[in-house]
Amino acid sequence: MLVITILFITWPWFFVCLGGKIIKSPKIDIFSLNSTNNDTTEIHTICRITSDELIADAQSIVTRVSTKILDERFDLFEKKLNEIKDLVLQMNLQSLSVNLNDRKDKFIVKKNYEYLKTPRQFEIRKFNDTVNEILISNEYFKVYTYFWIIENMKNKLSNWRTGYSQRSNTFYIKQAGYGMYMKITPKYFPDGTIFIAVGLTKSHQDNKLSWPFILKLRIEILDHSPEELLRIDRSSRLWDPLTVCPTYFWQQPAIIGHPDNLECVGLSIPRDILHTGSKYLWNNSLYIKLIVYL
Numbered sequence: 001m002l003v004i005t006i007l008f009i010t011w012p013w014f015f016v017c018l019g020g021k022i023i024k025s026p027k028i029d030i031f032s033l034n035s036t037n038n039d040t041t042e043i044h045t046i047c048r049i050t051s052d053e054l055i056a057d058a059q060s061i062v063t064r065v066s067t068k069i070l071d072e073r074f075d076l077f078e079k080k081l082n083e084i085k086d087l088v089l090q091m092n093l094q095s096l097s098v099n100l101n102d103r104k105d106k107f108i109v110k111k112n113y114e115y116l117k118t119p120r121q122f123e124i125r126k127f128n129d130t131v132n133e134i135l136i137s138n139e140y141f142k143v144y145t146y147f148w149i150i151e152n153m154k155n156k157l158s159n160w161r162t163g164y165s166q167r168s169n170t171f172y173i174k175q176a177g178y179g180m181y182m183k184i185t186p187k188y189f190p191d192g193t194i195f196i197a198v199g200l201t202k203s204h205q206d207n208k209l210s211w212p213f214i215l216k217l218r219i220e221i222l223d224h225s226p227e228e229l230l231r232i233d234r235s236s237r238l239w240d241p242l243t244v245c246p247t248y249f250w251q252q253p254a255i256i257g258h259p260d261n262l263e264c265v266g267l268s269i270p271r272d273i274l275h276t277g278s279k280y281l282w283n284n285s286l287y288i289k290l291i292v293y294l
């Protein structure tokens, strides 16, 4: 059996590694080929540039190239294989190139997403659960940022009945102390509108905090387009607790009993923006960003 892949993913890595980035990169790790049995050969990440910025950069290129290439025919793949061999030789990685040669026509086919991090990964790693300053029309705002990844969206969108929801873990707004959660309802109305809400929940610091909660907040759905300039995150408006909902929703959460206040604000999105191949889905997951203005 002839099985193809992962190499599809890996050859652009070489391209990236050799495409001038080496010079800027502090360190490049090469991992070797791994043979699983006689018929299949699995290649793990072959080229990893150990600098956060460059990893993100490299991966976005991989994504773009690999999704395109996956649709192309095997003979093209074989051509790429030879290119890789040349690149490998240029890099003086003798043992790897020999292995590639030996196993030339034995590769596993696997869809790539499971292995690739979103082009937004750098941002997520850097800002998740942190306080930062952001610049909006010449003014700096101190904000807390939290990212929530909702997996297995296809199943939730097609099978979950109206009103059925999933809650995020509780998280605590750094420097402010409030406990919060988010909640997605894949089918909020029978027409299929998706709703992503945010609400307050109990925090061990509640007694020391001031009530009602008055911090402004917004939710964004991340766009995973490789090109940064082409990304358009779907954003809610900036909610001001003082004006959007009755104070009831922003009071101190119950000390005993159910810890969550009812949620009052949320972002609704039409179902069809999450079609197959949508730039708002990555690895069948939806990535939500919450920004709280401190």
Ligand SMILES: *[C@@H]1O[C@H](CO)[C@@H](O)[C@H](O)[C@H]1NC(C)=O
Pocket (backbone or CB within 6 Å): 032, 033, 034, 035, 044
């Ligand atoms: C190859 O796979 C085996 C078993 O999965 C693992 O123990 C080994 O470390 C792998 N070798 C490399 C070079 O990745």
Ligand SMILES: *[C@@H]1O[C@H](CO)[C@@H](O)[C@H](O)[C@H]1NC(C)=O
Pocket (backbone or CB within 6 Å): 037, 038, 039
């Ligand atoms: C691999 O091939 C050898 C010799 O052809 C055979 O003895 C062995 O059972 C094969 N191993 C697997 C995992 O198929």
Ligand SMILES: *[C@@H]1O[C@H](CO)[C@@H](O)[C@H](O)[C@H]1NC(C)=O
Pocket (backbone or CB within 6 Å): 113, 114, 115, 116, 117, 118, 151, 152, 283, 285
């Ligand atoms: C893709 O999703 C699966 C399950 O939803 C998860 O286990 C895996 O880590 C994800 N891969 C990446 C690269 O995020």
Ligand SMILES: *[C@@H]1O[C@H](CO)[C@@H](O)[C@H](O)[C@H]1NC(C)=O
Pocket (backbone or CB within 6 Å): 124, 128, 129, 146, 147, 148, 149, 169
């Ligand atoms: C964000 O940080 C929290 C707290 O450290 C963690 O539990 C959560 O998994 C992180 N989210 C992502 C998307 O990494």
